[in-house]
Amino acid sequence: MPQNNPKIYPHYLDLKPVMHVAGTVRLPGSKSISNRTLLLAALAGGTTTIVDLLASDDTMVMLGALHSLGIKWEQLDERTHIVHGVDGVLPVHQADLFMGNAGTAIRPLTAALAVIGGDYTLHGVSRMHERPIGDLVESLNAVGAQIEYTGEAGFPPLRIRRGHIHAHAAPILVRGNVSSQFLTALLMAAPLMANEHPVSIEVEGELISKPYIEITLNLMRRFGVTVEQDGWRSFTVQPGQRYVSPGTIHVEGDASSASYFLAAGAIGGGPVRVVGVGRDSIQGDVRFADALEQMGATVTRGDDWIEATSNGVLKAIDADFNHIPDAAMTIAIAALYADGTSTLRNIASWRVKETDRLAAMAKELRKLGATVEEGLDYIAITPPVQIAAATIDTYDDHRMAMCFSLASLDGAARRGNAIRINEPQCVAKTFPDYFEAFAGIAKGELF
Ligand SMILES: O=C(O)C1=C[C@@H](OP(=O)(O)O)[C@@H](O)[C@H](O)C1
């Protein structure tokens, strides 16, 4: 089994007020690219070398699942993993898979395993059992998969048995208004269904988080499969396409993780540069930097880096953040340093992620003195005159811990304050070294 090397964190971290931030941060690998690449490399023919794979809880569960499924992989050195692809034929037909709280692991694996067939159970931490998967299960069962809920209908844990997939007669229908990961999962499994006939997938109703579909299509292309696309409605995979290893894949730095440091540069002076992600990134979350610019920060972009700085109070923002739901949480904290009320719209999916992020954000922002209006799918934040010292609960949500660390910053008009972050170890989901990286840009003592 793969070994996680858990960092030992105390039950809380006290962050001192930070007067200025500046410096350069090398980003950990993108979670979205890492877990897609691992699965595609496993399903592909040939051996794939993956450079700069993210090392965190979410990738550990994917690596663990692949190991349990009989996929051989090894880590050559700190930056390099090798995955020996099985060309669509899994060596192990029966396995019990622990998925932690990794949406990017359970959703794509459910589709791939249901299509390949076997006897598998998938389960995770208790919050994973509250995160919806019904739209994906229904889509797959409608074309002959055999997936059962072993707990509450619509949610993991799941039991998968061998079905009879008949995906050619009619398009596979999927709803995309709860998570784009259901469409991602079906797309990644589509070549495994398209033996003699094309396979079409149609999105019913609204599709959220669209840039993540672009990451999926981009990586499928690198593994030799092209998807015909009719806008965001319909996707077709022609028969006879197999995943083939591209040889080596380099994982970009994580654009969502970049958001904390770019926001720090915008709030706390800067410049702060993140290295590993740049202007040509395939990750939608690089557009977080556009939102910061809208708030008045100065952003510069290179091939492999982005830098943010500012020299005054940030401007309030009122915008739709459906395309960057993860990085939008960081905007909610930047809003504490803005000159008026900021409104983040179209973010209902926050409610079904690591925690109910709309409720959690509203509650914790209020502790800092902000006036907060929590809507069904929006949040409006009016900053306090001065940020209050507070103890922040993190709800086992890595992004709560990371974005609230920024409330310790001294913004132009609003002094930062001492912030206690409870249970900071939750950052291990995507960024185990987050607080060290944050301390690296904080001038003066952080802890
Ligand atoms: O496909 C992906 O890699 C992801 C899609 C998004 O989820 P939703 O599509 O559920 O919004 C995002 O929040 C998640 O962190 C990663």
Ligand SMILES: C=C(OP(=O)(O)O)C(=O)O
């Ligand atoms: C929503 C997130 O994760 P997941 O991939 O588990 O959906 C996230 O990382 O913010």
